[in-house]
Amino acid sequence: MVRDNDIVAIFHGIHRVMKAEKILKEAGAEILLIPTPRELSSDCGLAIRFVPAERERVLKVLAEADLNPVELYRRSGRDYELLLSSAGNPG
Structure with a gap:
């Protein structure tokens, strides 16, 4: 389940x-592995969900591991707002 304002990170591949x-x-980030919401397309059926307060830590840890997500979305009501694309550009 993705709550309002939660962030969803999409990756290429399981x-x-x-x-x-x-x-x-391992880094102590409060994240949850979830099925990719059907509103979002993905090569992988799984995504990582976290609260906005974890965003800086999550992105730093992923960047250090060269595992940047291809897209980041924020849940806003019934919709998802694109925050970041694989090109590193805000949506």
Whole structure:
């Protein structure tokens, strides 16, 4: 379940998202592996959900591991707002 304002990180491939989950949990980040919301397309059926307060830590840990997500979305009501694309540009 994705709550309002939660952030969802999308990755290319199951191996990358599983590795990201492991690294983030080891770093103490409060994240949850979830099925990719059907409103979002993905090569992988899984995504990582976290609260906005964790965003800086999550992105720092992922960047250090060269596991940047291809997209970041924020849940806003019934919609998802694109925050970041794989090109590093805000949506």
